[in-house]
Amino acid sequence: MCLLETCLSSPAFALIGVLAVGYLTLSLGWKILRGFLAHVVSEWWKTDLKKYGGWAVVTGATDGIGKAYAQELAKRGFDVVLISRTLEKLKKVAEEIERESGRKTKIIQADFTRGLELYDSIEDGLQGLDIGILVNNVGMTYTEGSVLFLDVTDIKKRTTDIINCNITSMIQMTRIVLPNMVKRKKGLIINLSSEAGTRPYPMMTLYSSTKVFMDFFSRCLNTEYGSQGITVQCVMPLLVSTNMTRRMETNLFVKTPESFAREALNTVGYVSRTSGCLSHSLQSYAVRYVLPDFLLLSPLFPRLSRMLDKHVQDRMKAE
Ligand SMILES: NC(=O)c1ccc[n+]([C@@H]2O[C@H](COP(=O)([O-])OP(=O)(O)OC[C@H]3O[C@@H](n4cnc5c(N)ncnc54)[C@H](OP(=O)(O)O)[C@@H]3O)[C@@H](O)[C@H]2O)c1
Incomplete structure (x- = not known):
């Protein structure tokens, strides 16, 4: 008997096989169970959000996903x-919310592409409120869709704007609301990331x-402050029909913000x-097989991505 046959027929090898299959089955089962609880059971058995406090703060709250979060809250x-x-x-969204829900609103005008000077006035505006939930939703991308890094229009300003809007805003808003949440031992921070943050996506590099x-x-923050009653949730959607996605048609894959x-x-x-919803969770899982890392990071991808972008733009012009 050759060495390979000896190994394959040994009890140790069989045990390794059983353990590996057991591990894969358990981890897949756990993922399915978590998905089922989060997306199906949660429809009927919702977490009592009111336990976190009386006020919710939403950045980028006048359109798209941010507006929908504000309305739902x-x-x-x-x-x-x-x-x-x-x-x-x-003013318009505040008036809509007050009329439809009977809740109070407060508005703060701020352009998050600006630097740190912005946050003193936001901090003043939030003074004295019992803030239970912060939704760090504001975000922006390149104006051109899929594009090579050096082809970004007005690159010096646009890249700084994106970092201020997507990163600095989240850090500074968290710095402002977290101390009181920690004092009260309760709070929820929701950060709107993206499927594009689950893997490196060329052509939208920044x-x-x-x-x-x-x-x-x-x-990291969820781990640091979890024991102090704070939950930090990261939401990583795929496509939602908003200004950012040029109000694309909704279907099974593309959700309405609401x-x-x-x-x-x-x-x-x-x-x-x-990923935020059942459809996006399933898509996020499937997209790894349709578009595996080796293809996503291959030199072919920029060309593919441009072709797809052009196709979408042509279709939208034709409509
Ligand atoms: N839509 C998607 O498919 C999708 C997918 C994955 C992740 N996301 C993420 O979800 C978040 C919301 O996206 P969205 O599609 O809802 O965006 P959106 O429709 O473009 O809405 C953006 C909101 O943010 C505000 N805003 C934009 N720039 C701002 C700035 N510099 N300062 C202050 N407010 C600003 C806008 O207000 P004004 O109109 O007053 O500027 C608007 O209320 C973003 O973080 C995005 O990255 C979206």
């Missing part, structure tokens, strides 16, 4: 602080890099890192 009994860039839109920062920041925010809020208390 108001529906669930929170007074809401809306922070965004455009005063007219802030966006993808800021989103992985959000993921690491959330996971249904996304509702489902994502249901996952609080079940998972601290999530």
Whole structure:
């Protein structure tokens, strides 16, 4: 008998096989169970968010996912602080929320592309509020869609704007609200990252890099402050129909902001890192097989990505 045959027929080899299959089965079973709890059971058995406090603060709250979070939180009994860039839109959304939910609102106009000087006035605006939830939603990407790093329009300003908007805002807003949450031993911080933050996505290099920062920041903070009653959740959506995605048509894969925010809020208390809804969780899993790392990071990908982007733009022009 050759050496290979001896090894294959040995009891030790059989044991390793059984352990490996057992481990894979258990870890897959655990993932399915967590997904089932977070996306199915949570529809009926929701975490009581009101335990966190009376006010929720949402950045980038006048459109898209941020607006939907603000509306959903108001529906669930929170007074809401809306922070965004455009005063007219802030007033309109605040008025809508107050009318529809009967909750109080407060608006703070802020342009998060600016630097640290911005945060003193935000801190003043939030003084004295019992803030239970912070949603760090504001975010931006390149204006051109998929593009090589050096082809970003007005690269010096745009890259700084993206870092200020996607990263600095999250860090500074967390620095402002966290001390009181720690004092009260309760609080929820939700950070809107992206599927583009789960792996490196070329052609949206800076966006993808800021989103992985959000993921690491959330996971570290969740560990540091979990024992003090603070939950930090990182939400990593795929496609939601908003201005950022040029209001693309919704379907099984592309969510409306409203249904996304509702489902994502249901996952609080079940998972601290999530794609946000069942459809996106399944897609996130599948996309790793359709677009494996070796293809995503191959020299072919930039060309593929440009072709896809052009196809989408042509279709939108034709509509
Ligand atoms: N949509 C998606 O498919 C998708 C997928 C994955 C992750 N995400 C993430 O989800 C978050 C929300 O995206 P979205 O698609 O809802 O975006 P959106 O539709 O473009 O809305 C952005 C919101 O942020 C505000 N905003 C933009 N720039 C700002 C600035 N410099 N200062 C202050 N407020 C600013 C806008 O207010 P004004 O109109 O006043 O500027 C608006 O209320 C982002 O972090 C994004 O990266 C989105």
